[in-house]
Amino acid sequence: MQTNVVSHINAVRNSGRAEEIMLVKAWRNQKGLKFPSFYLELATIEACRGRKVGHLSENFLATLAYIRDHIETATFIDPANTNNVISEELTLEEKRAVASAASVARRATNWNQIVV
Known part of the structure; x- marks a missing residue:
């Protein structure tokens, strides 16, 4: 896969979503999910598009x-190389596992059930 890591770093850094990304990565790691970092970062940025910066809990949910x-x-799509489809890094089964874990987390009534 040909890409530009500096471009990835800049895309994440300039997104203004570093806190949300760190929290989602902590959740991913604690749940033992296969969810590649750049894919997770792009999904988090997209999920937070148009949302207020600084509302960490709302943006995380x-x-x-x-x-x-x-x-x-x-x-x-990889912003550094449009031939790279980042979302193809996971199989449908792996994506379903991540979606299921997110569904369980959204139903949690206590932050300790989501991420500690």
Whole structure:
């Protein structure tokens, strides 16, 4: 896969969603999910598009809802190389596992059930 890592870093850095991304990565790691970092970052940025910066808990929950509802069908293209379809890094079964985990997290009534 030909890409430009600097471009990826800049896309994430300039998104203004570093806190949301860190929280989603912590959730992914604690749940042992296969969800490649750049794919997760792009999904988080998309989920937070148009949402207010600084509303971390609301944006995190919106990201979980986005993952639950769209990760199986959303297409994410590498901004550094449009021939790379980032969303093809996971199989449908793997995407369903991530969506299921996000669904469980969204139903949680306590933050300790989502991420600690």
